[in-house]
Amino acid sequence: MKKFAYVGCLGMIGVITTEFGVIGILPQIAAHYQITIDKAGLLLSAFALVIALTGPFMTLLTSGIDRKKIMMAAIAIFMLTGIVSAMSPPFWLLILVRILPAFLQPVYIATAIAVAVAQADKKQENEMMGIVLGGIAISMVTTIPIATYIASHWGWESSFIVQAVISLIALAGILKILPAIPVREKKSYGSQLKILTQFRFQLSTAMNFLMIAAWFSTYSYFADYLNKVKSMDGTMVSYMLFLFGITGIASNWIAGKMLNKNIPLTVAIFLSGTIIIPVLLYFSGENEVAIIAVIACWGFFYAPCFLNASAYMISAAPNSLEFANSLATSFGNLGVSLGTILGGWIIATKGIAYVPWIGAIFGLLALLMIGIRSLMERKTSDLI
Numbered sequence: 001m002k003k004f005a006y007v008g009c010l011g012m013i014g015v016i017t018t019e020f021g022v023i024g025i026l027p028q029i030a031a032h033y034q035i036t037i038d039k040a041g042l043l044l045s046a047f048a049l050v051i052a053l054t055g056p057f058m059t060l061l062t063s064g065i066d067r068k069k070i071m072m073a074a075i076a077i078f079m080l081t082g083i084v085s086a087m088s089p090p091f092w093l094l095i096l097v098r099i100l101p102a103f104l105q106p107v108y109i110a111t112a113i114a115v116a117v118a119q120a121d122k123k124q125e126n127e128m129m130g131i132v133l134g135g136i137a138i139s140m141v142t143t144i145p146i147a148t149y150i151a152s153h154w155g156w157e158s159s160f161i162v163q164a165v166i167s168l169i170a171l172a173g174i175l176k177i178l179p180a181i182p183v184r185e186k187k188s189y190g191s192q193l194k195i196l197t198q199f200r201f202q203l204s205t206a207m208n209f210l211m212i213a214a215w216f217s218t219y220s221y222f223a224d225y226l227n228k229v230k231s232m233d234g235t236m237v238s239y240m241l242f243l244f245g246i247t248g249i250a251s252n253w254i255a256g257k258m259l260n261k262n263i264p265l266t267v268a269i270f271l272s273g274t275i276i277i278p279v280l281l282y283f284s285g286e287n288e289v290a291i292i293a294v295i296a297c298w299g300f301f302y303a304p305c306f307l308n309a310s311a312y313m314i315s316a317a318p319n320s321l322e323f324a325n326s327l328a329t330s331f332g333n334l335g336v337s338l339g340t341i342l343g344g345w346i347i348a349t350k351g352i353a354y355v356p357w358i359g360a361i362f363g364l365l366a367l368l369m370i371g372i373r374s375l376m377e378r379k380t381s382d383l384i
Contacts, residue, residue, distance in 0.1 A: 004119050005131035007170075007177050008112030011075050012135025014167040015105055017143040018078050019047055021163055022098075025148060028156035033091045042095060045337070047102045052333040055106030059326035062104075067111050067181040068174065074108035075171045077101045082164025086157045109133075110325035113310065115181060123260055126311050130256020133307040137252045141245030145238070195317040195324065200373050204316040205331050207267075207369035208309040212335030214274040214362030215302050217343040218355050220336075229353050230284075230291050240295050247296045248303025255304035259311045267308045268370050273301020274363025278356035306332060316373075 022029075022043050030040040062070050078101045085094055109132075116128040143166055151159035195201045218225065226232040226240060251270075258266040277298050284290035310328045317324040339362070343355050 002128070002131065003177055005116035005128045007173050008071075008116050008132040009135040009138070010173045011071060011108060011112055011170040012132055013139045013143055014075060014078055014163070014170040015101075015108055016136050016139040017147065017166050018081060018101060018163045019105065020044075020139070021144050021147045021159055023144075023148075025151045025156040025159050028151060029094075032088065032156065035091065043098050046095060046099055048333045048336055050099050050102035051105050052330045052337070054103055055326045055330035055333075056323060058103055058107050059110050059323055062107050062111075063322060064183050066183065067115050068178045069180075070104075071108060071111055071115070071174050071178070072171060074101070074104035074111075075167050075174060077104060079164050079167035079171060082160045082162075082167060085160040086164065088157055106326040106329040109329055110322040113325055114322045115178070126259035126263070126307075127256040129310060130252055130259070130304070130307050133304075133310065134249065134252045134256075136306055137245060137248040137303045140248065141242055145241070195320050198316065200376060201313070201316040201324075203369050203373040203376075204313045205327060207366050207373075208313055208328055209331045209335045209338075210362050210366035210369065211267075211271055211274070211305055211309060212332045213339035213342070214271075214335075214359040214366060215305050216336045216339035217346075217358040217362060218278075218339075219302065220340040221343055221347065221352060221355055224347075225352055225355060226291075226295075229281075231286055232291075240292070243292065243296055244299035244302075247299035251300040251303045252307060255307055259308070263311050263315050264370055264374055267312050268367060270301050270304050270308055271363055271366055271370070273298070274366070275360045277301060278360045281356050312370075 026040045026043070029043070030036060033040070081097045081101050084097045088094075089097070112132050113129050116132050117125045120128045143162065147159040147162040150162055151157075222237075222241070222244075226237050232240065255266060255270060258269075277294065280294040280297065281291075284294050306328075309332055310325050313324045313328045339359070342358055346352075346354050346358055
């Protein structure tokens with residue numbers, strides 16, 4: 001039933017608002033605690049690192065727990081994080097309460113998708129997954145900018161209050177709408193870990209990692225790029241972020257429909273944006289109309305990257321949906337880290353104008369992974 005997918009989407013908005021909502025208030029946090037901005041950035045990097053390192057293991061450990069209970073537990077911890085953070089605790093405690101929900105973030109995402117997909121027909125599975133992961137795009141144009149705006153008027157603590165309220169609403173939705181969903185047959189750890197030895201799953205994991213690194217090598221510096229290379233002021237950049245998110249919401253829905261028909265082709269089409277966008281950005285110069293059109297395309301190609309990564313990895317391990325999904329989340333976060341680090345290095349050594357081309361290189365490598373897997377599967381089918 002679609003309502004299960006929408007409940008999962010609501011929780012996803014709370015999860016993503018908590019993870020990325022801190023980006024807009026880092027300068028205020030740094031000023032409050034009298035620390036450097038890079039130290040304040042630990043609130044984001046530590047969160048992503050915990051997800052990357054523990055996600056698959058936490059998913060395996062919780063695989064036998066009632067899915068409604070585990071979703072409620074995860075969102076409850078996100079809500080608690082918002083409440084404690086809003087009290088402006090000592091910085092070490094702020095980092096600690098930020099890290100805690102990161103342990104269950106991949107578990108929530110994997111479980112919410114599994115619940116939504118389990119209630120759908122085979123042909124609608126990717127569409128249901130798209131609804132759940134659509135919470136990422138929705139939070140980008142609603143809760144994250146709203147929380148940042150409120151923080152600019154009432155202090156950084158108010159941003160965490162917004163995050164806590166969103167998590168509370170999601171928790172109420174899960175409690176009211178989802179029935180108890182006990183795990184009827186718990187799969188052994190060995191049967192799930194077995195997918196790690198499969199070459200096509202390894203190729204799919206590499207594709208995910210490279211694709212997310214491709215997008216985030218540039219997206220992490222979105223505002224700085226538009227400001228320094230395209231000469232846009234802060235107000236115009238905020239409009240561009242909104243446009244980026246709006247086209248992303250539409251493309252997430254379209255990608256869900258397309259994935260139901262052909263997963264590799266859909267992933268390749270959206271991944272091609274990592275090569276197309278740098279070219280369009282280069283030729284758009286400082287023509288404002290052209291830049292706006294390119295950013296609309298950029299948001300369209302970028303938004304379904306997490307959905308495409310999950311669908312592509314699950315297609316390589318259909319019998320280990322939740323574990324494969326948690327691995328997609330973990331390697332996606334590693335991709336975020338690598339892309340951001342390399343993008344920063346390019347800015348420091350070459351200049352920000354060169355950043356999009358790093359994404360193009362990663363994108364080509366990711367397309368190569370798709371090509372190798374498709375060729376391998378074609379040869380296997382010919383032998384049967």
